[in-house]
Amino acid sequence: MERSKDQIIEDLNKHGLTKKNKPLITNLMLNGPPHKDRKLIWLETSGARLQMKTNPNYYSAIVEDKLKIKTEFSQQIDRDLHRTFPAESYFVEEKHLTSLRKILVAYSWRNPTVGYCQGLNFLVGRLLTVGFSEEECFWLLAQIIEAYLPNDYFSVMTGVIIDQQVFQVLLKNKLPKMAKHLSSIGIDASLYTVHWLVCMFAYTFPKNVVMRIWDIFFIEGSVFLFKIGLSLMWIFRKEITKITDFNEAFRFLEFQSQNIADPDIILGLAISMKSINSKTIDKLREKLRIQSQDETTCNDSVSTEDSAKSYTEICTDESECELKSKQECSYFTFRSTSGVSIIDEYINDSNVPKVVDLANTIDNDKNLVIGCKNHACPIKQSSSVIRGDIEEAYNGLRNDQNEIS
Amino acid sequence: MQKAPTQVKVVLLGDSGVGKSSLVLRFVADNFKNDADATIGASYMGKILQFNDKMIKFNIWDTAGQERYHSLAKMYYRDANAAIMVYDITKRDSFEGLKRWHKELQEFGPKDIVVTIAGNKEDLVETEAVPQEEAKEYSKSIGALYRKTSAKTNYGVEQVFRDIATKMCPDLEAQAPAARPSGTISLQPKPTPAGGKKKCC
Numbered sequence: 001m002e003r004s005k006d007q008i009i010e011d012l013n014k015h016g017l018t019k020k021n022k023p024l025i026t027n028l029m030l031n032g033p034p035h036k037d038r039k040l041i042w043l044e045t046s047g048a049r050l051q052m053k054t055n056p057n058y059y060s061a062i063v064e065d066k067l068k069i070k071t072e073f074s075q076q077i078d079r080d081l082h083r084t085f086p087a088e089s090y091f092v093e094e095k096h097l098t099s100l101r102k103i104l105v106a107y108s109w110r111n112p113t114v115g116y117c118q119g120l121n122f123l124v125g126r127l128l129t130v131g132f133s134e135e136e137c138f139w140l141l142a143q144i145i146e147a148y149l150p151n152d153y154f155s156v157m158t159g160v161i162i163d164q165q166v167f168q169v170l171l172k173n174k175l176p177k178m179a180k181h182l183s184s185i186g187i188d189a190s191l192y193t194v195h196w197l198v199c200m201f202a203y204t205f206p207k208n209v210v211m212r213i214w215d216i217f218f219i220e221g222s223v224f225l226f227k228i229g230l231s232l233m234w235i236f237r238k239e240i241t242k243i244t245d246f247n248e249a250f251r252f253l254e255f256q257s258q259n260i261a262d263p264d265i266i267l268g269l270a271i272s273m274k275s276i277n278s279k280t281i282d283k284l285r286e287k288l289r290i291q292s293q294d295e296t297t298c299n300d301s302v303s304t305e306d307s308a309k310s311y312t313e314i315c316t317d318e319s320e321c322e323l324k325s326k327q328e329c330s331y332f333t334f335r336s337t338s339g340v341s342i343i344d345e346y347i348n349d350s351n352v353p354k355v356v357d358l359a360n361t362i363d364n365d366k367n368l369v370i371g372c373k374n375h376a377c378p379i380k381q382s383s384s385v386i387r388g389d390i391e392e393a394y395n396g397l398r399n400d401q402n403e404i405s
Numbered sequence: 406m407q408k409a410p411t412q413v414k415v416v417l418l419g420d421s422g423v424g425k426s427s428l429v430l431r432f433v434a435d436n437f438k439n440d441a442d443a444t445i446g447a448s449y450m451g452k453i454l455q456f457n458d459k460m461i462k463f464n465i466w467d468t469a470g471q472e473r474y475h476s477l478a479k480m481y482y483r484d485a486n487a488a489i490m491v492y493d494i495t496k497r498d499s500f501e502g503l504k505r506w507h508k509e510l511q512e513f514g515p516k517d518i519v520v521t522i523a524g525n526k527e528d529l530v531e532t533e534a535v536p537q538e539e540a541k542e543y544s545k546s547i548g549a550l551y552r553k554t555s556a557k558t559n560y561g562v563e564q565v566f567r568d569i570a571t572k573m574c575p576d577l578e579a580q581a582p583a584a585r586p587s588g589t590i591s592l593q594p595k596p597t598p599a600g601g602k603k604k605c606c
Contacts, residue, residue, distance in 0.1 A: 076421060076471060079421055079422040079443075080421075080443050082439075082440040083440055083441060083442055083443035084442070084443070085442065086438070086440035086441060086442065087442075117471065117473060118421065118443055118445060118469055118470075118471040118474065119445045121443065122445070155473070156473060156476070157473050157474065157476055157477060158476075160477065161476065161477065186484075188480070190477070190480045191447070191480055191481070192446075193446075194445060194446025194447070194469075194477055195445040195446045198445055198446070199445055203442070203445050247449055247451060247464045250449050251449050251450075251451075254448065254449065
């Protein structure tokens with residue numbers, strides 16, 4: 001038994017997450033992996049390890065170059081350091097707060113569109129307490145923001161608003177009685193789901209529960225956050241339907257969530273929701289986004305596409321494509337020597353210059369350029385779902401039939 | 406039969422780190438923490454204050470301060486009776502930030518909302534960065550109440566909430582404020598005429 005577990009992990013170590021080992025890994029994760037394996041599995045399934053391999057010294061270089069520069073983001077980070085899990089002794093130690101600061105400041109330079117968003121402190125804080133190194137935390141954070149969640153989640157937070165609406169639709173579908181009750185007392189998902197989504201439950205549940213949720217999140221993707229939310233509501237269904245006061249219902253949700261101590265129940269429930277998948281979520285997101293664009297007049301937001309330089313790459317064979325689809329829409333950094341034409345060091349090592357628009361780059365003096373790489377090559381176009389079933393999602397996007405319309 | 410307290414919904418707005426959550430914690434639990442979790446989204450706390458023959462229950466909604474959270478804050482000030490806009494008296498930026506918050510309120514908040522400005526961190530008055538006169542002037546210009554507070558030393562905190570109640574129900578003004586309840590409230594059941602949700606008298 002132990003041996004086969006080792007084999008699974010070794011296979012993951014060698015080949016990354018594949019179709020074949022995915023169910024095995026998921027199964028392993030369901031039972032709560034041993035601590036040492038958890039770290040390896042998260043790094044591997046998230047693509048963080050690949051990023052580290054592809055970008056050696058990247059983190060240390062940003063830290064060295066940028067850590068001391070005062071920006072609006074670094075100031076907000078400083079305000080939040082002591083407000084990150086202050087009740088945990090881990091975060092009383094200055095050296096841990098220093099690590100937290102370095103990771104968050106470094107990320108704000110990597111991705112100026114996001115910079116720093118309150119809530120990321122809790123994400124990184126939780127990663128640190130799992131025992132990852134600073135560099136590992138940095139790349140896990142980068143993958144969460146850039147590969148797992150919609151790209152306007154932490155920047156202008158439109159993605160969060162859309163996902164709140166997605167949750168409201170799911171709740172109506174899966175727990176109609178409760179949804180009806182909540183709306184009768186004036187409670188909409190937008191009130192209670194902010195920190196579920198922004199902090200991926202790190203702000204909601206005790207540490208041991210969060211780790212178990214993230215075990216599956218890194219394999220299944222953001223769809224799993226919705227499943228956890230629905231499971232939580234299911235657990236509370238009897239109590240909540242008895243509460244008739246708006247304020248008390250909200251308070252009940254907030255306080256009782258902190259008392260979820262046994263991860264097995266909520267995880268078991270979430271895993272059993274087979275009818276919701278990444279495809280469902282993507283379709284709902286797309287639909288609600290179009291609706292809200294029609295309704296809203298808020299136009300002071302800047303989309304990532306507008307503000308970061310981006311281009312689409314073309315792969316030459318399928319295996320290359322497979323690899324790159326894992327890093328879809330990664331922000332990347334490279335150095336320009338001549339102003340406009342730059343050497344793309346990230347995608348390939350062939351030193352083929354690419355012409356890019358430098359209008360929206362930062363730090364032109366030092367020729368440090370940050371952009372957004374969209375993977376949309378014709379060989380195997382991937383959707384915004386990275387972790388879920390990439391191929392399934394791709395086919396699904398072409399399939400107009402969907403269970404939730 | 407005991408009359409249910411009048412419900413007043415209060416929302417706290419203001420830049421990050423000015424002490425919104427601390428003010429609420431002080432008011433509701435008479436407690437102060439140097440470091441508390443940054444607020445993500447919003448949190449809710451309730452507290453009943455006694456005004457001689459009347460009880461008012463404050464339903465207090467505390468929101469996240471970072472500017473990009475503004476778009477999410479709208480949900481919380483729907484149907485609010487009052488807003489406490491908080492700034493840090495030692496940080497000029499946080500005072501300037503009030504203008505943005507007020508604009509948001511005007512745009513998305515209820516029309517008859519009672520607005521009050523709290524200049525928090527009064528305990529750090531020697532490093533004050535905004536002259537009190539200027540803050541008062543601004544409050545007056547937008548028709549808001551003004552009070553200096555310190556969540557740390559419990560200076561003026563409960564008074565902010567009493568001010569709100571008095572503004573909403575001027576007949577409370579004549580009544581001497583009850584001694585500040587220290588954690589417990591004596592419930593004095595007295596039948597009073599039912600009040601509407603918006604107006605409490």
